[in-house]
Amino acid sequence: MLLTNKQSLILCGLMAGGIFVGGILDILNNFIVLTILTIVFLTIILNLFYFILNSKEEIEIKIEEEAENKNDSK
Numbered sequence: 001m002l003l004t005n006k007q008s009l010i011l012c013g014l015m016a017g018g019i020f021v022g023g024i025l026d027i028l029n030n031f032i033v034l035t036i037l038t039i040v041f042l043t044i045i046l047n048l049f050y051f052i053l054n055s056k057e058e059i060e061i062k063i064e065e066e067a068e069n070k071n072d073s074k
Contacts, residue, residue: 002047015040 003011018037022028028037 002050003043008044008047011040011044015044 015037018033018040019028022030022033022037027033
């Protein structure tokens with residue numbers, strides 16, 4: 001797994017806080033701030049897709065194992 005649930009929640013809070021503070025201070029047009037927020041956002045999205053794809057693979061593997069176990073018991 002790329003990130004744990006707790007780390008993902010911390011990154012989401014950091015992203016929301018960064019956008020809020022950046023908006024208040026009017027620094028969202030700054031390249032460095034924009035780059036940091038983009039990296040945090042892409043990390044969250046990458047972790048989401050990684051989790052979804054691995055969950056589907058794990059479910060398919062469990063289904064195949066159950067099917068094999070049923071065939072072996074007959």
